[in-house]
Amino acid sequence: MHSDFPLVGDAFRAGASGFVLKSCDMSELVKAIHSIAKGSTYITPQFAEDLISILITTDPKKPSRDTPLTSRQREVLQLLSEGKTMKEAAALMGISTRTAESHKYEIMRQLGVKSTAALISYAIRVKLVAM
Numbered sequence: 001m002h003s004d005f006p007l008v009g010d011a012f013r014a015g016a017s018g019f020v021l022k023s024c025d026m027s028e029l030v031k032a033i034h035s036i037a038k039g040s041t042y043i044t045p046q047f048a049e050d051l052i053s054i055l056i057t058t059d060p061k062k063p064s065r066d067t068p069l070t071s072r073q074r075e076v077l078q079l080l081s082e083g084k085t086m087k088e089a090a091a092l093m094g095i096s097t098r099t100a101e102s103h104k105y106e107i108m109r110q111l112g113v114k115s116t117a118a119l120i121s122y123a124i125r126v127k128l129v130a131m
Contacts, residue, residue, distance in 0.1 A: 007102075008047055018042035069107060074128060076103040080116065081123040 008019050017036045020029055021044050032042040069077065072093070079089035090100035108114065111122055122128075 008043065012041075019047070020044045021046065069110070073103050073107050073110075076100055077107055077119060077123050078128050080104065081120045081128060 011019050018032045018041060020032050020042070024032075024044060028044065032044075035042040075093060076089055079092060080086075084092065086100050086104065087097050090097040093100065104116075104119070107119060111119070113119055113122065
């Protein structure tokens with residue numbers, strides 16, 4: 001699968017039992033298949049830390065300005081706040097522009113904001129970037 005964190009939740013809500021990246025090595029894929037075959041679920045370790053952080057600290061029914069962002073979301077927000085375009089941010093992060101945009105829109109949804117200016121204001125307020 002793509003390295004797009006919001007897709008993980010979408011995949012599991014749609015009935016997936018596991019989630020691996022397209023770039024995973026064969027041993028991880030085999031491990032995932034064995035785990036699912038035994039009735040368990042599997043998620044690629046690259047997303048585990050962010051997923052646990054979100055599950056512990058957020059209520060998905062109640063978006064909040066205090067919602068902690070994942071490390072990738074913080075990285076996208078920091079690059080945008082530094083004046084980078086989505087294309088530039090994606091290139092610096094080694095992800096597609098679409099994935100970077102997906103992170104941006106997920107941040108906007110989580111924070112309940114409607115514009116890039118509001119995102120940058122948030123980044124300044126939480127001292128993600130200096131004025």
